Amino acid sequence: MTATSTERNAQGVMEFIDPVFTLSDVAVSYSDFLAVSNVNLQIPSMDVTAFIGPSGCGKSTILRSLNRTNDLIPGAKVHGKISYHEADLYDPKASAVEVRRRIGMVFQKPNPFPKSIYENIAFGPKVNGRPSKSELDVIVEKSLRSAALWDEVKDRLNDSALSLSGGQQQRLCIARSLAVDPEVILMDEPCSALDPIATARIEDLMIELKRDYTIVIVTHNMQQAARVSSYTAFFVTEVNPLGDRRTGKLVEFDSTSKMFSNPTDPRTEAYVTGKMG
């Protein structure tokens, strides 16, 4: 199902057939600090795209601008244009709530609600519609199965979600985001708080999920990027001539195999081989 294409437009941006996101000259600032600028890239449908790069280069910032989570931060502003399919994500007529329903997010630290496992999954469907109890039961089971958690929790759905292990909690958070039937799932270092076994399970899950969902993942783990993603974007920070703080920028975007075997930019090579933090 991968919409592969090696076409490049005049600016050298890799183009896909029917991309989910198209970012044109995107920059994000926090008050008067320009955190990241000049981002041009497309994100393909039904695949995993990874954002990598050293700390502070704006990976999370760009990720959060893809579902308008930045709207919640006072002072944050997105410049340029982000298209979600044909629509302008930041069109004044577009609803951030509707955007986030379609574009879910999984965070670095598992953040289940202090409610039961069942209620964690049921929350999203309940605020987005009026499902009956039996419809909810179906959604809860389906979501937990998709997140490979059903067998572990099916007998304790009414237990507190906080009684689960960290890895289980993170899969619960993934299940919770699947329950509102999104098209895209954004994941910001979803495994950084987990042990290697729990990490491997989530990675398997991502590979599983990309058949039905578009996934964008931020990671500091090169093996993870290489293992789960088909495309990789590499960011760095550069001293901004207009200020004394460093601004993030996109160095290179290409297929993961190319990025890891024979990247165009020497900085990409240095980073993926661990010669640059």
Added chain:
Amino acid sequence: MSDLSKAGTSTAEGAWLAPSAHLRRRNFFQSIAVNVMRIGTLVTALITTGIIFSLIPPTIELLGEITTQVFGTTWAPLFLPPEFGILPLITGTFVIVIIAMFIAIPFGLAAALFLSDYASFNVRRVVKPILEILAGIPTVVLGLFGLYVINPGLVEKYWPIGESVGYSAIGAGLMTGVLTLPIVASVADDALSAVPRAMREAGFALGATRREVATKIVFNAGISGVVAAVILAFARAFGETTVALMVAGSYPKLSLNPGDPMQTMASFIGFAGIGDQPTDSTGYKTIFLVGSILFLVTLVFNLLGNRIISRFREVYE
């Protein structure tokens, strides 16, 4: 290792593990600090038990003397013959407390949610200190306002069925509500603001609106603090003396009509306590009896509150 053994001028084997002069000094201050804390705890415990034990003997003595029915409808302990029907004090107390809670809980919780989840940083920076100032208004000022503004200006005009004598339970209830509202708002806001940002982000990421995040996630996650705020305000209203005495008067009328003057348990103590009650007189002992009841009810509510809080308490890192 070799550095360490050189640094400690050791003569005996293992002496390099002995505390240095610096550490001995720290240990000395540490032990002083611990003892100061011990004494503080002890003093608190002693005062509390002291109060309880001073309440008990006169209370028991009086209970032995009382011949009239305790749950009677006439409260006249200072008259001859004295009557100890405590019902008017109970209804008076509860009418005023309930009116106060009808003001303090909904408005206080709404203010707390507004502050924690809607207000911008700047609005919050202005409103929160105002709440704290409101909480610090002397009760006698609220009492005056109730007596000279609310009772004649509002109650006597718009609550015609009451016994118009310048005093009213509803006036006292309203002012007690004003008194306890900032307690609810401030304590609940602290609890709601402490709910991790990650909870809110999770909600927004599922397509919840700001209202849904505030009422369905934040409120639930902070419920133990919200319950604590309500109980604190309740206990405060229950023991409030000045406002009840000034605005509801000191006539223990058995009534459920908030337009009537009423007496609460606390305002009875305030009222009788300033009059001259010779030690061992019936009036003197009655004050202690009512004080014991007040103490007991407050205790029960606090215990109940703690149970509710521990039931709701959810641990999030």
